[in-house]
Amino acid sequence: MLTARVIKLLTHGPMKPFDLTDELKKEAKKVKKGLILVHVEGATPGLILTSFSREDVWNLCSEIIPVDADYEHGNAYAHLRSSFMSTSVEIPVVEGEPLIGQRRLYLVEIEPRRRMRKVIFVTVGEGSDRAST
Amino acid sequence: MIEVVKLKVNSPGYVAIDLTEEVRRKVKELGTTTGIVSVFTNEQGCAIIGIEYETGLLADLERLIKEKLKPVVAEAFMGSSFTVPVVSGDLMIGGFKRIVLVDLSGKSGEKEVIITVVGNAHS
Numbered sequence: 001m002l003t004a005r006v007i008k009l010l011t012h013g014p015m016k017p018f019d020l021t022d023e024l025k026k027e028a029k030k031v032k033k034g035l036i037l038v039h040v041e042g043a044t045p046g047l048i049l050t051s052f053s054r055e056d057v058w059n060l061c062s063e064i065i066p067v068d069a070d071y072e073h074g075n076a077y078a079h080l081r082s083s084f085m086s087t088s089v090e091i092p093v094v095e096g097e098p099l100i101g102q103r104r105l106y107l108v109e110i111e112p113r114r115r116m117r118k119v120i121f122v123t124v125g126e127g128s129d130r131a132s133t
Numbered sequence: 134m135i136e137v138v139k140l141k142v143n144s145p146g147y148v149a150i151d152l153t154e155e156v157r158r159k160v161k162e163l164g165t166t167t168g169i170v171s172v173f174t175n176e177q178g179c180a181i182i183g184i185e186y187e188t189g190l191l192a193d194l195e196r197l198i199k200e201k202l203k204p205v206v207a208e209a210f211m212g213s214s215f216t217v218p219v220v221s222g223d224l225m226i227g228g229f230k231r232i233v234l235v236d237l238s239g240k241s242g243e244k245e246v247i248i249t250v251v252g253n254a255h256s
Contacts, residue, residue, distance in 0.1 A: 003255055004167045004220045037169045039218050043185045043229035064201055072189030080197055084182040087230065088216045120218040120225050122169050124251055 034125015046085030168252015178238025206234035
């Protein structure tokens with residue numbers, strides 16, 4: 001089976017995490033085994049699946065890609081952080097559970113201003129008895 | 134439906150190439166309505182990333198790679214694939230983000246990009 005679901009999320013930054021783990025777990029219940037692609041549309045958000053504290057991730061970002069480093073492109077720091085964090089994550093599912101271990105899934109709104117973000121879940125797999133289509 | 138398509142891209146060896154329209158064309162050719170498309174490369178010194186294809190930003194990316202990463206090894210940090218959803222027959226990538234092959238190998242020639250589409254198609 002294959003399904004796609006789009007959710008809309010009002011976000012704001014700078015570097016604010018929005019926890020999508022519960023939405024991911026809800027999605028995983030649709031299949032016995034499979035793969036979920038989670039993607040956030042846009043050039044400046046990030047999508048991370050991490051077991052580290054947010055502070056550790058943010059500090060690393062600031063060190064490698066500072067906000068202000070004489071960039072040519074106006075908000076380059078946001079684009080570069082988005083590209084390196086990526087905006088897509090693929091997660092395996094077994095027995096209706098995403099195999100994320102101790103990690104949690106976060107949308108990261110990198111820039112300060114408010115946005116309406118689209119997050120897409122595409123689930124491919126063998127159906128569950130509890131599947132809802 | 135699962136299709137694996139190999140694409141050959143000519144590269145001067147140190148370049149960023151926008152693959153988005155090529156990927157979009159393949160998805161439409163296959164008639165995919167809902168699914169996922171993975172764009173992947175195993176070419177040495179190459180990476181596939183999602184980034185706005187703007188000259189100044191690509192120059193900023195180049196500077197970041199040169200200052201913070203060793204260019205040839207950067208492939209390991211930048212990723213060998215970028216995967217995008219297909220909904221209602223089109224890539225849900227937004228208006229600015231593009232699918233880009235970054236070649237830092239220094240070797241010119243044909244580079245292989247593999248597009249994998251998993252999805253439902255028009256019947």
